[in-house]
Amino acid sequence: MKTNTKILRERFERVEGSRNKSGVRDRLDWSLVGALLRKQRVERRFGFTKGNFDAVGFILRLALVAVFVAVFVIFFGRFAAIYTTIKTNNVPDVTQRLYELLAIAYMFVLVLMTVNSVTAVVRELFLADDIKIFSAMPVGAKTLFVAKVVSIYRSQLLFALVTVLTVNISVALVVPQGVWFYIMTVLLCLVLPLVSIAIGSLLALPFYVIRQFLQPRFALLFIAVTLLAAVAFWLYSIVLTAVKELLLGDDLRYFFNAQVMETIRVTVTWLYPANWMACFLLRHEMVRSSIGIVLVLAVCTAVSMLVIRSILTRALQARISGDENFIYARQDVAPCSSIFATLFKKEFVQIFRTPSYMFSYFSVALLMPLMVYFCMEVGASLLTKLIGINCNLELALFLTLLFSALTNVFCSTNISREGMMFYSVKAQPITPKQIFMTKILFCVLVSVASQLISAFVLGIASYVAWPTALFIFGIGSIFSFAQICFATRYDFNHAHFSTEDDGEIKESGNTVSTIIVLGMVMAFLIGGAVLIVRMMIALRLNEVAQSFDYLSYVLVSVITVVVAVLSYLYLITRLNQKYYEFSGGGLM
Amino acid sequence: MTYCNHCKASFQDNRSLCPYCGRRTSTQAEFARDQNEVVRIKGLYKKYSKKANWAVTNVSFSCYAGEIVGLIGHNGAGKSTTLKCLEGMLPYERGEILINGHDIKREPIAAKASMGFVTDNHAVFLKMTGMQYINFMADVYKVPTELRLKRLQSLENVFQLGNAIYNLVSSYSHGMRQKVCMMGSLIHHPKLWILDEPMTGLDPRTMHAVQEFMHRYAAAGNTIIFSSHALNTVAHLCDRVVLIRKGQQINDINVKQILMTNPNFDFEEYFLRNEN
Numbered sequence: 112m113k114t115n116t117k118i119l120r121e122r123f124e125r126v127e128g129s130r131n132k133s134g135v136r137d138r139l140d141w142s143l144v145g146a147l148l149r150k151q152r153v154e155r156r157f158g159f160t161k162g163n164f165d166a167v168g169f170i171l172r173l174a175l176v177a178v179f180v181a182v183f184v185i186f187f188g189r190f191a192a193i194y195t196t197i198k199t200n201n202v203p204d205v206t207q208r209l210y211e212l213l214a215i216a217y218m219f220v221l222v223l224m225t226v227n228s229v230t231a232v233v234r235e236l237f238l239a240d241d242i243k244i245f246s247a248m249p250v251g252a253k254t255l256f257v258a259k260v261v262s263i264y265r266s267q268l269l270f271a272l273v274t275v276l277t278v279n280i281s282v283a284l285v286v287p288q289g290v291w292f293y294i295m296t297v298l299l300c301l302v303l304p305l306v307s308i309a310i311g312s313l314l315a316l317p318f319y320v321i322r323q324f325l326q327p328r329f330a331l332l333f334i335a336v337t338l339l340a341a342v343a344f345w346l347y348s349i350v351l352t353a354v355k356e357l358l359l360g361d362d363l364r365y366f367f368n369a370q371v372m373e374t375i376r377v378t379v380t381w382l383y384p385a386n387w388m389a390c391f392l393l394r395h396e397m398v399r400s401s402i403g404i405v406l407v408l409a410v411c412t413a414v415s416m417l418v419i420r421s422i423l424t425r426a427l428q429a430r431i432s433g434d435e436n437f438i439y440a441r442q443d444v445a446p447c448s449s450i451f452a453t454l455f456k457k458e459f460v461q462i463f464r465t466p467s468y469m470f471s472y473f474s475v476a477l478l479m480p481l482m483v484y485f486c487m488e489v490g491a492s493l494l495t496k497l498i499g500i501n502c503n504l505e506l507a508l509f510l511t512l513l514f515s516a517l518t519n520v521f522c523s524t525n526i527s528r529e530g531m532m533f534y535s536v537k538a539q540p541i542t543p544k545q546i547f548m549t550k551i552l553f554c555v556l557v558s559v560a561s562q563l564i565s566a567f568v569l570g571i572a573s574y575v576a577w578p579t580a581l582f583i584f585g586i587g588s589i590f591s592f593a594q595i596c597f598a599t600r601y602d603f604n605h606a607h608f609s610t611e612d613d614g615e616i617k618e619s620g621n622t623v624s625t626i627i628v629l630g631m632v633m634a635f636l637i638g639g640a641v642l643i644v645r646m647m648i649a650l651r652l653n654e655v656a657q658s659f660d661y662l663s664y665v666l667v668s669v670i671t672v673v674v675a676v677l678s679y680l681y682l683i684t685r686l687n688q689k690y691y692e693f694s695g696g697g698l699m
Numbered sequence: 700m701t702y703c704n705h706c707k708a709s710f711q712d713n714r715s716l717c718p719y720c721g722r723r724t725s726t727q728a729e730f731a732r733d734q735n736e737v738v739r740i741k742g743l744y745k746k747y748s749k750k751a752n753w754a755v756t757n758v759s760f761s762c763y764a765g766e767i768v769g770l771i772g773h774n775g776a777g778k779s780t781t782l783k784c785l786e787g788m789l790p791y792e793r794g795e796i797l798i799n800g801h802d803i804k805r806e807p808i809a810a811k812a813s814m815g816f817v818t819d820n821h822a823v824f825l826k827m828t829g830m831q832y833i834n835f836m837a838d839v840y841k842v843p844t845e846l847r848l849k850r851l852q853s854l855e856n857v858f859q860l861g862n863a864i865y866n867l868v869s870s871y872s873h874g875m876r877q878k879v880c881m882m883g884s885l886i887h888h889p890k891l892w893i894l895d896e897p898m899t900g901l902d903p904r905t906m907h908a909v910q911e912f913m914h915r916y917a918a919a920g921n922t923i924i925f926s927s928h929a930l931n932t933v934a935h936l937c938d939r940v941v942l943i944r945k946g947q948q949i950n951d952i953n954v955k956q957i958l959m960t961n962p963n964f965d966f967e968e969y970f971l972r973n974e975n
Contacts, residue, residue, distance in 0.1 A: 443830065444830070444833075444834065444844075444847045444848045444851060445834040445837075445838075445847075446844045447837070447838060447841070447842065447843060447844045447847075448838050449838070450838060450839055450841075452838070453834075453835055453838035453839060456835075457824060457827070457835055460824075460826055460827055460831065461824060461826050461827075464826035464867075465826060530822075531818075531820055531822040532822050532823070532824055534783075534788045534818075534822065535788075535818060535822040535823075537787065537788050538783075538786040538787050538788045538811060538816055539811060539836075539839050539840075540807075540808045540809075540811040540812040540839065540840065541808075541839060542808060691787075691790060691804070691807060692790040693790070694747065694789050694790060
């Protein structure tokens with residue numbers, strides 16, 4: 112006969128057992144998803160509250176997007192006009208051309224969105240700090256995944272709206288379309304992020320594994336990302352060459368000969384699911400296309416859910432336990448060095464050992480000469496053909512300044528990326544001059560090295576004479592100095608420290624947009640203005656154009672030096688007072 | 700006989716004002732005490748923004764060589780704010796802070812050179828190894844090469860980071876970061892050591908070792924100021940305790956004196972009574 116205790120114990124175990132069983136099952140809890148989304152909304156709103164909202168930076172960001180969209184519409188519209196008239200076997204086939212054009216464009220957008228969603232999924236699911244908190248809460252992996260994916264979907268939707276609408280409207284302006292096309296464009300904008308997130312979630316795990324492997328191997332990571340970016344730039348140069356052909360008119364039609372057109376036709380048949388989307392929009396094979404899209408969505412979502420659910424908890428636990436195996440030279444007690452040297456070394460270590468910083472600065476600085484070379488290759492022949500005069504100096508100058516402006520954008524987080532350590536260093540016996548000047552010198556050295564390689568490439572490729580290359584190097588260096596001084600002080604005035612555990616700035620803020628816009632404006636003002644003046648002179652006063660050579664040198668030198676002096680003054684004005692009175696950045 | 704603290708001049712008569720600088724003179728006893736004064740906070744007022752309430756109101760206290768002073772108070776009382784103002788991290792609206800006679804506002808570099816600090820969030824460069832961080836601190840405070848290894852070894856005996864010192868700080872646990880912060884703050888052997896919640900995250904053995912170290916460090920003539928919620932630790936360690944409530948200084952009590960007269964004095968009860 113069972114005693115009362117035994118019966119009670121059995122009953123308890125039965126109840127607990129069933130409770131545990133239901134607890135282990137990872138069910139999607141929609142109320143919890145709602146709570147997580149509300150949390151994200153509150154965090155997002157914080158950036159728009161009074162005192163935290165940078166209106167100027169926000170408007171500049173919008174302006175930057177608007178400029179890119181405008182440039183894209185002009186070029187893509189013109190390209191579409193030419194492409195849709197291309198004949199195969201002497202027969203024009205507008206619908207087929209349109210299908211190819213849209214399929215390739217959607218594929219390109221989808222690839223961009225997938226890359227973006229892979230990094231977003233990894234960031235939100237494996238690296239975000241709030242995940243650490245949730246891992247200790249009764250929040251299932253599935254619930255967490257859905258909540259995070261919804262927030263990723265929002266940003267992807269915005270990207271899809273900007274890109275797909277731009278592409279479709281450009282196309283519709285060339286080949287007028289019916290209501291169906293516009294309705295389906297909106298539907299496509301809603302579906303495309305779902306596809307990109309589903310594929311992205313699937314690729315997130317391998318990406319995370321590769322990232323975990325490369326991250327501690329700093330030098331290997333540097334080589335890998337730099338090579339990858341070099342390949343991307345090389346592909347971009349091919350696009351630039353096509354743009355050149357496009358601008359030169361007939362050459363583009365010659366480029367798309369029968370063989371190329373056949374290759375495109377075959378390639379497009381393999382561009383799943385972008386070709387299905389294009390088909391659907393053009394009301395062509397609609398049943399097959401819609402089934403294909405739904406299938407891709409369903410399979411990718413199911414598999415990614417399965418993968419994420421099975422690895423998320425383990426990945427988080429590994430992260431929390433901090434079992435990272437970093438590889439670097441072991442260093443013992445070092446001999447005494449000056450504050451300047453030690454701050455310089457600190458700056459290098461902090462950047463080189465943070466993958467995102469390493470790429471945005473060292474890799475981009477190393478790749479800048481490559482970009483100048485690619486653009487020079489396209490631009491030099493284009494300008495010579497268009498206006499019949501050699502404007503290599505002006506063009507080289509313009510490109511050098513433009514790409515150095517983009518490289519030095521990294522300096523717009525010179526202060527913000529210090530995070531909490533900004534205050535710690537403030538409490539140490541280091542003067543603000545030492546802190547700021549070390550940062551300026553470090554950035555200037557990286558930039559000058561990049562300029563030197565760029566000038567060398569221009570010289571060796573015979574685009575400009577060696578003395579001219581030297582002149583471009585000098586102007587580029589002074590311009591970089593000006594931008595770095597301005598960006599550093601601007602960031603200090605608008606510092607926003609990261610609240611992430613690792614203090615890393617993971618998203619570009621309004622300061623970054625401001626510096627990009629200002630850098631580009633200055634590059635246009637210095638390089639572009641000279642180029643335009645030179646072209647005007649060449650076109651109107653062809654016979655005396657050569658005697659105006661000196662004008663470019665004088666104009667550029669004067670403007671650059673004035674800008675550098677003004678930037679330096681902006682940097683040092685009331686720096687000491689502002690530094691000691693500083694308590695901003697959102698951490699204190 | 701009177702003395703001028705500012706000009707360091709002495710006068711045979713009992714004049715109340717210095718003829719050179721016009722400041723108030725001190726008596727012999729006052730002068731001797733002032734010479735030992737490491738920290739002087741006088742009428743400190745701090746608010747985080749123009750519209751915000753005062754975070755610290757009229758806090759005044761001094762610390763002398765060889766003393767261990769504890770700052771206690773509830774969460775958000777103003778302990779950390781006071782310490783951050785003292786460290787020069789935060790500006791303040793009114794008042795005066797002198798460290799070893801140097802005004803933190805007018806002579807920040809000289810004032811900061813003689814102090815070491817450990818913040819409540821263990822801020823440390825995450826992408827450096829523990830050793831690189833300590834080397835960084837040694838460079839900043841200009842510690843001669845020959846002294847570094849010796850000091851590091853003695854600090855290692857207390858904090859026992861072992862081989863982890865060669866690992867990246869980003870891979871450290873909370874307690875290990877605290878340890879490397881403490882080691883970095885002591886590498887230049889500061890006359891004043893400021894710690895914000897120093898025992899948080901430390902294991903019991905290290906906590907004991909740190910407490911022992913604090914006693915020895917203060918006995919060698921250095922001053923320690925720290926904030927804590929652990930009243931037993933405060934009672935065990937401190938010579939004096941400054942109690943802060945809602946940004947205001949409530950009391951400045953001599954712990955040793957109280958314990959001498961009343962060995963059973965209950966600090967927890969005293970704290971709770973004053974809190975309310």
